[in-house]
Structure formats: structure tokens, C-alpha cells
Amino acid sequence: MKKLNVIGKRVRRIDALAKVLGKAVYSDDLVLPHMLYGKALHSALPHARILKLDIEKAKALSGVCVVLTAKDVINNDKYHRTGDTWVLAEDEVRYVGDIIAIVAAESEKIAEHAINLIEVEYEPLPVVISLEDAVKGIKLTRCDKPDNIAMPIQVTRGDVDTDFEKADTVVSGKYIFPCLHQVHLETNSATAVYELGQLVVYCGSQVWFRTRHELSKITGLKEENIIVKAMVMGGAFGARNEQIVPILSALLTMATKMPVKFTNSRLEEFLTTRPSVGMEIELTIAADKKGKFLSKKSRLLTDFGAFTSDSDAVTAIASLRSDINYRFNSVFVEATGLYTNHAPTSAYRGFGNQQMHFPLESLIDELADKLNLDPTEIRLKNFTQPNDISIHGNAISSCGLNECMEKAKKLMNWDKKRKNKVPGKGLGVATLVHASSSRAGEPEFAGSCSELRLESNRKFTVLIGECEMGQGASTVMAQIVAEEFGICPSDVTVIMGDTDLVPFSTGTHGTKLTTNLGNSLLFACKDVKEQLTKCLRERLGTGPVEIKDGQIISTNTQKNLMPLSEAVKQASYANSGRPFIGLGIFEPKTVMGDRTGYGNIAPTYPFGIQMAEITMQEDGDFIIDKIVSVHDIGKVINHDMALGQIYGGVMQAVGFTTLENLSINQEGIFQANTLLEYKPPTILEMPEIIGDFVETIDPYGPYGAKGIGEPPIISVAPAVANAIFNACGIRYDDIPITPMKVRKKILEKKKNEKQSV
């Protein structure tokens, strides 16, 4: 492999300066002349019939420009692909937060006042909050599927019954993983302008083009008359795959012909956006006496909330993905997605995978304990190996699990600490797998396209339809161009997501940008290089040349002929000003899953090992001392940013493992509606995090790279749970594992021990 100058280096983020100096323009920063402000009326009840809806007083309020209800939205029922929802509630509301009416007014205060003047009379209907109730089949209206079942999955691979018969040991458990809020710090905001038949929506999104498509379906405008303009984003984490705010602002601007801004308060974020899919998982593992896994059975109940959003896809990933970690003979899984009367659930970093890793990795720990094996040992016996085809068809082009385990053990000093166990201390380990560049969005579409422009003044611009949501993708793309042309990453402008400027894209998800998009950008660089050198050769008579370190070098004499900047100017002038526009397409060799999910939906799979060390007081109060997080992500493109992904993912996971709680009560209301109540972790709750990498060079990634976006969040919860077991001998099977819960069980255990004495 040739020497790399920029790739693999600790390159500063190209967007750092703008963010640090407050120059980055987020959605809510946008101020347009004569702008109106939008606000929404949310359902106060989790399930009810609307008997009366009176908007007259609101309309009459001075400063109010328009009040819209369901009947004003021509394609109200065309919202989202799954067909089980609407934009504004029609005769019925299905969750607290369901939007009944929207207002545009001259100020946010007036809009809020108008909302309070809208009169709604409800007839309460039966409420389904828990998965238990949902299974009982209390009928929810607008649910044309029987027994509230939004989606059933049942998959059998291999001979599960025979494997279970052969088994020496069987372990099983029931686990609870709740709905979680992604808590991106910037709340949703969109500003829409409808003028001269063209709709422009300024917002943050992971899926600019899906947003454009949704806007087209609901407004009836042709997609070619809609532009979604990308704003800088303060986080996304899956929560911006499906957003209502851009649609509301669009409806209001089309009704008023004035620019309309719609910004969520934090409360509105909790009420109306899409938390992650809560799950109840029953799991059974069968193994032989040496600890070799034979088979696995799982049953999932997954909580869709009031409509599907992307929870069907999340459920599918939860059902199958984690099996890639190990070599199972057979597996059985049955998953049932259920409607309930709270906010619809959807994607969160890990996309269902962290939900299933919690029971899987907890139960493997239990199995190791039962067989008297070290938890690292039992995993090493069963790890998937490079070039395996997983039981679900995934082709493993690279896998560094063994090396990750070795490195993690060393970083944690595992063997020594386990051997010389100190009372009150606990060590836990968990494995993880994810997919990099998983197919999503359009079924016929698995690839990415990059456009690279090189202008007569040597300006490099990358145009792509994916987004920068804080993960650093723009810097990775700048590094790739810089590497290929021998320039500085800060010399590259990256435009991500202005639907009129950039190639179509299915969006930003599935840890796909570095691999999929990165590969396409490499092809675009190649395209530009070929065009430029051809022009220099044919029009400027340089003879064969190559581009190296920002210079044009004669291939024959290796003489430096001129700087790249001069070459581009001359070549462009010789072509009447033609810019060099390179297009790169990468279509990974993936296979869409069949009806049972068998297939190879991603070109590469990142793996990792997470370890937790905790200290527990006798009363159960504990702190996480240290997380070791070692990842096989192929070639590391930017060491600092990859570490940043580890820190961020681990921090989120530490949060939901031990602190966060939406607490949906029997009235269907999230009890935690402020950051103070929801309790995302602060720096005070952070353990020491030691991140490291195993650089398998993956054949499908650019320079051998795989993705790191989602993995770090995935298996922190079981690592911590296993460490707690190691410390106090008690297993915890529902998230969050708060010190209070731990203490409760410790007290119970002590009580039982006393009684049995």
C-alpha cells in the first residue's frame, strides 16, 4: 500500500472553527424578512375521539395569520411510507403529543396564545400503554392489522430443536430495554418559504431527499419544485430520519405565502419526535459443555407507539443482526411489533442492535459463569472469523474480534484483575457487531454518488447528498480529496445536502458514509485526475503527467512541471472555462435480504469489544470507573474523530444504561419532559474511556476502512451489567440499571439469605 499523508492522521475537523466561533448557522439561526412563527396544538390525551374542534377564537386573535387542521391538508394521510399515520390528527388522537392543529402568527408568543384559544372536546377511548396490554389486543383505531400487531417476523435457520436436544447447557432470561430519547441538543427547527411556485425548506435532516419526497407527497408539489436546504445540525443519532417539523413549516408557508419558522421547544421534542423502540426480549441459548454455542431462540415484543415510523426496520435489525457475532448452528426468532398509545418510536444509533445485544451478551455471561469459563474465553471460542458467511447470509470480509479481545484485555489488565479480584470491584465484557453501509431507503439502491468539482481557481468542492450531523463525515471526505491530490483537507469545501445541488442520496444512516460514500468519492477523484491529466497532455502538450503533492509531475522525467493551481487554470482556460467535474459511484456488492432477512445487506461489518470496570459500595451504590472500547473498523481514517465517536457513543450508552428514563406512565405520558428529568449523563457521570482500534484492512472500504458511527453505543449496557454481576453476584435484566434498582435487589438478596440461614 502506498504511503498515506493525510489518511490515518489526526486531522482537525474542517467544521471546527465555524462551530467554536459561533459562525455555524443552525436552522433556528435563520431569520428571514417578514417571517411568521409556527406552533402546534398537541393532544392532551393518549387515545380519544375528537368530538369538537373550534379554532374560531384562535383565528380571530390579532397577529394570527392562519390556523390549519387536518381538513386543510389535502394529502393528510400520505405521511410516511407505512401508511398508518397522518400529518394532523383527524377524528381521533392516538398519543399525547399527536398534533391536532397548527398556527402561523407574527410572533412565537402570539402563536402560543392562539394555540391556547383552540377548543377541543375529547371522548376518551381505551388506552394501551404497555406491551403487555398491547398483546392482550385492546383494539386501537386506524390499526387495520389484527391484535395491534403492526408487524410480525418469524425466522428459523438450521435445526433448532435438534440443537437444543443435543445441548449440555441451556440458559434463558427475559430482558427489558425501554424507549429512549436521542437527546440531540439542537431541537428541531425548519423555516419554509413558498414563492413563485417553489417551496424551499431550510432544516437539518439525515435524509434531505426523503424529506423532499415527503413534502412532495403531502403538498402535492412536484419534487422538482421543492428544495431542501441543509443547515448545520446539532446532532441527529437516527432521530432525524423522520421529522414532522419541516412538513408543518411547509404547510404553513403554503397557506400564508410568507416565510414560516417552526422551532420545537424541548418539551415538544419529547412529545412529538420519535424515541427509540422499547423492547421486551426473551432469550434462550443452548451450548455444549465446552461452551460452544449451538442454538439460540428469541422472542421480541417491540413497542411501535402510535404508528410505525421506522420501528419495523429497527425490529428486523434487533431480531437478526447480533447473531453475526458468533457461529451459531441454528437460530429461531419471533418478533412482534405492537401499536401502543404513546409517541411513535424509530431509529436511534445502533438501530435496534443495542436492544438485542443487551440480552445476548448478558446471557452469554451467565452461560460462562455456569460453565465456569472466563467471559472472554467463552466468546473467543465462538467468535465469527474472517471470510465466514453468517447464519443470516452476511459475508464477513474482515473480522478482528480476536485481536480486539486481546487488545481490550491488555488495556483493562483483565486477566490480572479477574484473578486477583478485589471485593466491590467488577469487570464485565461484551462483544458487538454492526453493519457498515447497510442498504436502506430505496430498495433498488445500495450505493452512493459523489461529485467533485475542481474549478479554474483550484477550488475543490465535494457535493454529496449525505449529511454532516456532527460525526465528522465532511472532514473524512476532505481528507480523501486531500490525500488524492496532495493538498490540505482545509482546502476542500464539502457541501452536504442541498437537494438542488447535490446527487440524490438515500440519506445518512447505517454507518455508511466512510465506506460507501468514501469509496464513491475515491472514484470521483480518479475521474477528475483523469480529465485534468488528459487535458494537460492533449491541449497543453505536457506529455504524460501525474498529480503529486499539489504539483504536476512529468511521468517520464519526474520533473515538477507546474503547481496544480496553475495547471487547473490553464486547462480550464484552454477549455473555455470548463470546470473539472468528477462523478464517482460506488455500488457495494450486497444482497437485499429475502422475506426472512437472509442476505448480505452490507459490504462490510465492523466489530468491537467493550469492557466495563465498576466499583460498588456494599449498599449497591456504584460508579463506572472505566470503559475499554476496542473496535475493528478497518483502516482508521482520522484517529481523533474515531476516538470522538467512541467517547460519544459510550457516553450515550452509559447514560441509558444507568440514568436515563422516559418513564411512560399509565396515562401514556412521558414523565421525563425536560433534560433535568430525563437525566442524560453529564461529564460528572463519565467514566474514564479508553478507546482503541484494530486495523483490519477491509477489501471493500476506502483505504480498507469500515464505519465507526454506531458501534460504540452498542454493547456498553451488557458490559456494565456483567461488571455489576461480577461485583455483587446479581444479574440485572432491565435498563436502566440505576443504583436504586441495584440496591433494591441487594437488599432482597440479603433478606433471602437471612431467611434461608
Place this chain on the structure above:
Amino acid sequence: MKKLNVIGKRVRRIDALAKVLGKAVYSDDLVLPHMLYGKALHSALPHARILKLDIEKAKALSGVCVVLTAKDVINNDKYHRTGDTWVLAEDEVRYVGDIIAIVAAESEKIAEHAINLIEVEYEPLPVVISLEDAVKGIKLTRCDKPDNIAMPIQVTRGDVDTDFEKADTVVSGKYIFPCLHQVHLETNSATAVYELGQLVVYCGSQVWFRTRHELSKITGLKEENIIVKAMVMGGAFGARNEQIVPILSALLTMATKMPVKFTNSRLEEFLTTRPSVGMEIELTIAADKKGKFLSKKSRLLTDFGAFTSDSDAVTAIASLRSDINYRFNSVFVEATGLYTNHAPTSAYRGFGNQQMHFPLESLIDELADKLNLDPTEIRLKNFTQPNDISIHGNAISSCGLNECMEKAKKLMNWDKKRKNKVPGKGLGVATLVHASSSRAGEPEFAGSCSELRLESNRKFTVLIGECEMGQGASTVMAQIVAEEFGICPSDVTVIMGDTDLVPFSTGTHGTKLTTNLGNSLLFACKDVKEQLTKCLRERLGTGPVEIKDGQIISTNTQKNLMPLSEAVKQASYANSGRPFIGLGIFEPKTVMGDRTGYGNIAPTYPFGIQMAEITMQEDGDFIIDKIVSVHDIGKVINHDMALGQIYGGVMQAVGFTTLENLSINQEGIFQANTLLEYKPPTILEMPEIIGDFVETIDPYGPYGAKGIGEPPIISVAPAVANAIFNACGIRYDDIPITPMKVRKKILEKKKNEKQSV
């Protein structure tokens, strides 16, 4: 030629709606948060040494953020290509309006107040206002050329002396054509933002990339860190080839790190922008007794003002261009560009060509009178013919002068009216030639480049570096795309001039857009068509297809396979979202003029005939009744817009022929500093204008088209002067020919007649 559906039709301007509804955003409409306002201190004297410049009081004023003088501008002397000027005056001022200091303040009022607080002490220096004085050689500082001569031209073709010896008739005269203001209704305005090392300037311009280059030279920033963003423009007419306002706003934003808007008042437009080049022309024509032209001698003194701007190029065009009209055996021309102490002069629609057409066409009229020939007849005898090579090397690919004359005569009812002459009525005629796509800007660069994007949602976007300045070029480009793809022109978005988005361009001048740019866009359309049909054939298995009326048609079966929109979506998806990006380059086969101007600087030449009919009272008061304006512009792309160009050009010419007057007094001050004083024509001064076309199909233009941007302004003045002679028998040789001047000469004539009686 295939049937055309859109080209040649009366297509509505694609920018009409936005302009009519007030939705178009002009430079001064832009409001940015925390914006400052710029103002300039102008020299009060036409020529003086600055003894003292005290800005302290201005700086101390509350709300003033910065005051800049020459010493604050690092590359103050690098302004403009000709090296004879500076951005801000250094030790010396050279014209009333020369900028001495600039201020940025929190409001325009404060900025104006600050300007008034700046104290300047001048030592007056000798002043050169008239060309007469300039010839005398009063020395002007910073003029390193001898005798104030900024530029000498001397060209001899053929044997002038012999031709003059052979001549039967010689006529000669001395003519004055003053400096004129272009009076685009929108005054210059620019808003600049310097942030994170990047300078963005929002402004109107004919030459976005030259503006970027100027900004780079003066600020020292690399071109790749400068973006010039195109705003909608309210006219340009050559006056926006060189602009100081974007530079001033850039200097102020770089000094304050805040956005700065700088908008000229109308007075500042008169003081600091570049009026057209005033000329004194001596002309002699030699002919045989039948009226065949033999030779021509001309001597031009041209008035550069305080520095060169583009008046050197204007002088060159004035010296040579009009000779293309006729077949001369030999010509001699000597031109001298002179510095004077008033505002620098530069381009105005026609670019010097209208200046020389006035004496040439006036003197030909005199010759016809002397030889007792009808003025149309003498011209017909001498016209250039198709496939001629002019005396200066211009290759005439098409020429419809004969047909234009025939049509104009019919429209004016010339023969009948001349025969049955009514007292007080007068008829005049004049010929014109111009160049379409004349080389300008970069010497190595004669072409244009177009980019055409076709996105997955069937959105067509044309990206070009030239500008829409009211002439309708964006609509012409939309028509070309619409014609080629069988769609509506209103379905095409045209982006003209955002230097980070569009191909490099030398700018908008030389009546080049329809021909040069249009041709390049045709190639871009072809490129997109080929890419799309190839993809349909190879990736979607359609077999050979063609695009017709917005549909995909099987070449073999002529069956309609699918709409273009569906085809684009499928083809783009099959290519991972790849947009279809077509690039078209047109490089006309032109030859840069040699040192004497011999060459073929344009691929095509538009011709025309203008006729005027006037009614004169006995006291000399006259009105222009009618202008007939017939043009050979090849294929007419848009009849209404081409007529619009005729109306506009004729209107401007009627204005400067009979009304407008900058009146530079001996103090170097333009006496007309408001529209009321300058007197551009209103609708009340407008004659009936009858425009028509001769559609020669030019081999080099798209669909056979040549340009119509500049021609209509060119020969109205001599047509009117000749009509006045026809009415009263007196020749007028200095513009403007106001009724007062006419009356004065009539009174003189009567006095002389009385005396001689």
C-alpha cells in the same frame, strides 16, 4: 432544418414573474444580521495634492466601526489591469469623485456623518478637462506616459494616398460625441461578508470572475477563498464591467469582520462610476463620382478621464469596427487616448462603435447629397456582402444588409416620402455593424462553457458564468434546453454567476451570450442526452432510444416507452443517485487581432439599418416621429425579447442623441448629477419604434442566431442627424442635437442668408 417548437416563439421571460411581483432580490434588498453600512469621501477638486487628511473626528464618532484610507489598503495600487490607478487616492486626487476615504458604521446616516467629519486640506493643481487642453500636454501626475497620452493607435490598410489621389469627391468633417452616463436604474450596491478566511461578496456585475480576480489582487486573498454571489440586476449596459463598490465593501468587511453593505446614491453613481468615452473625431471620405467609396481617414481624440478603465479597448473598437459596414479600398486611422481630470470612462452598449458610427454615417449622408444620390442608394453600392473579409480581417459569415435596407425602406415608405417631400418633415438613414461574441477579457480565451444538470427528479438546471442583466439571456438559455428536451422553458432553472457554482467565464459583453454561450449550451444538452440514453440502453435495457417532447421514444419501434421524468429517476437510481451533468464548450474560430487590430475577433457579425423620421417647426423645434430599426441577427430566438432589445437600444440612443448631457464644466464637475438634470428620455420623448428582422441563418450561431444586445443603440444618432438635415438643410456634428442647438443654427443660417441677400 428540423421543426422548432420553442426557438423563434414569443416565449415569456422566465424571470418576468419574480420581477413583476417584486420577489426578485436585488443587491440592496439583501439584509444581513449585524450589517454595517459603508460610505465614501469623494474628492471635491478635480486635481489636487492632499496636504492633510485627518480622520480622527470621524473615527471618534459613536457608531463608526472603521475609517480606511489609502495606507490601510495593502495592494491599493493593484486595482484594474491597466496599472494607472488606485483604489483610494494616495497623495493626490485626479477627479471630482476620486475616493479618499471609506467608512463603515452602524447606520448609513452615521456613516454619512462620519464622512463629513473627515478633514482634507488640498493644494490645487492644474486641471485638464477638455481634450483640447489634454492635447496641449498639461502634465498630470501618475501619468508616466508623455503628453497625457494613455494610448496611441495608428493603422494604415491599403494605399490611402493613392486612393485619395484617385478620388472624384472628398468629404470631411469634425464631430463631437460626449461622455454619456449609462443610467442603469438600479444603483451599484454590494454586501460583503468576511468570515473564517472566506470573503463572500453579493453584488450585480457583468464580470463575476473578473470581480473575483480584482478582489483577490487587492485583498491578497486567494481566489479560491473568494465567492462572488450574483444578485438580480437592474441594468448594466457596460457600466458594470468595472466596479469599485464590491471592492469597497470587501475592504470594509475585512477591516471590521462584520457584514458591510455599500450602496451608491444616484449622485455617487454620477461621481464615481464610469461613463462612456467622449470623442472628437475628424473624418474624411474619398469616393469616385458614382459614389463608390475609395478610402477613409479618421483621427480620434478619446477622453479617458483620470485613468484607463476599459477606454483603451473602447478606443480600439471605435477606430476600426464601423469599417466593416462597407467595402473600402484603404483606410487610415489614428487615435489618441488622453487623460483628463474627470471620472474615468469606459464601456457603454456599443463599446465605442456608436461614437464612430455618428461621423461615418453623417458624412456618408453628406457625400450622397453632394453626389445627388439617395442616401439608401449610396449605401447599397458599398455594402459589405456575405463571405467578404473586411479590410480589418473580419470574416463575414452572414450579412443581410441589402435585405435590411429593403425591409426598412418598405416599413418607412422611404421612396414615396423622399419623393413627395413635405416641408418640415425629414427622413434619415444609417447603417450599422457590430460583432457578436467578440473576444474580450482573457487573451487566450474566446469561448463559453455551459453546465447542464439533470437531476433524479427531472429538474433541469443550467449553470453559467455569464449574467442576466435584463437582456433576457436566461430565457434564451431556458428556450434552448426546452427545445432540445421537448419541455417548457419555465421548467428550466438558470443560475448565472455564482463563482463557486458555475464554470469560469470572462463575462457578459460583446453581444456574445446567444451565440457563444448558446452554442456551448447546445453541446451540454447533447452531452446530457447521450449520457441518459446510454444509461437507459445499457443499465435499463431499453434498446436504442431518443428523447422527444419530454418522452423516451424507442428508436426502433417509435413507441413511447416512458416519460422523461421516470427515465431520469430510474437511470439515476441505477447509478446510485448520479445526476446527469452535461458540459458544453464552444470555442469560436476567431483570430485575435494583431498589433494593428487585424484579425477576426468574432465568429459572427450582426448588421442593421436604422431610419428616422422627424417633424420640425420653423423655429427648429423638432420631434422624432418614428424610428425604423431592422436588424440582421440571424435566426431570431425570441421575437418579443429581440424587439425589447430594439426598443431599449433605440430609446437610449434617442436619449443621448437629443437630450442627455453630463455637461462637464471647467471645474471638472458633471453639471448633471441627478436624473432630472441628466435628462434620460421618458416615455413622452419616445417616437414610434418599428422593429423588424432579417433572418440570415448564420453558420456559427445556435439555430443560426447572431446577437442583438448592442446593435440597436448604434446608428440612431446619425439617422436622426440625417433626418434633421433632410428637414432643414443643416448638418449637426455634435451630440446631443437639442432643439436649442438646432434653433441656434437655423437662426444663424437665416442671419447669414439675410446678410448675403
